[in-house]
Amino acid sequence: MSRNKAGGEVIFVGAGPGDPELITLKGARALERADRVIYAGSLVNPELLRMCRPGTPCHDSASLTLEEVLSLMVEGTKHGEMIVRLHTGDPSMYGAIKEQFDYLEQHSILYSVVPGVSSVFAAAATVKREFTLPDISQTLILTRLAGRTPVPEREALAQLAKHQTSMAIFLSVQDMGSVVEALLEGGYSSSTPIAVVAKASWPDEEVLFGTLETIVAKVKAAGIRKQAQILVGDFLDPTGGYARSKLYDPSFTHEYRQGTDT
Helix, strand or coil: CCCCCCCCEEEECCCCCCCCCCCCCHHHHHHHHHHHHEECCCCCCCHHHHCCCCCEEEEEEECCHHHHHHHHHHHHHCCCEEECCCCCECCCCCCCCHHHHHHHHHHEEEEECCCCCHHHHHHHHCCCHHHHHHCCCCCCCEEEEECCCCCCCHCCCCHHHHCCCCEEECCCCHHHHHHHHHHHHHHHCCEEEEEEEEECCCCCEEEEECCCCCHHHHHHHHCCCCCCEECCCCCCCCCCCCCCCCCCCCCCCCCCCCCCCC
């Protein structure tokens, strides 16, 4: 794609899950160099904006339409500005970025993407769990309930639950009852462990552990209605045990080590 004549560009930066130290070095450097920042409202920690040079215009996109965001990008790049579009977590997950990319390409505006730490991985770090335990699960499904944004029928939560693998469910805690109903319909037992991590990595982070039988009441009692990851699967509490990883097994041979006989 050709650069626009004025030389401006847009850099989409993943802000990370909340903790300002979880932005990447590349993302932080982009903020330090930015001539203008368009950030995703309350989802982005305002501490990150302190990385910008004093006086840098910072626009909260929470109340803006797509057209208004794009207008700011066009206005800035026409004057040769380097604009940071600061998205929460990693932009590729529920970031509504494709429609922005398409417009920038149509108008020959240079853009690039800096990935970020998703809240799903911040949540796993908070609960100190591994999604991919040998003999338990080697697959992680990232999904959400249908809401105002529909979900294809083949991706309905009950359909995905049939795989009985590790799952992380975004943007759905406000309807926890429907989440549990779909998981049970898909085949998870009522004793399946589940965790809800609200505002992972923020100072007011909150964690709830339970089972599919108990979690709805716990979420209701805690008053959690948004900004939460729902983690479900036996990886949370592998009561039957799990296999040791082959990678560090002394009997396992690979490119960098000759295994020993047992």
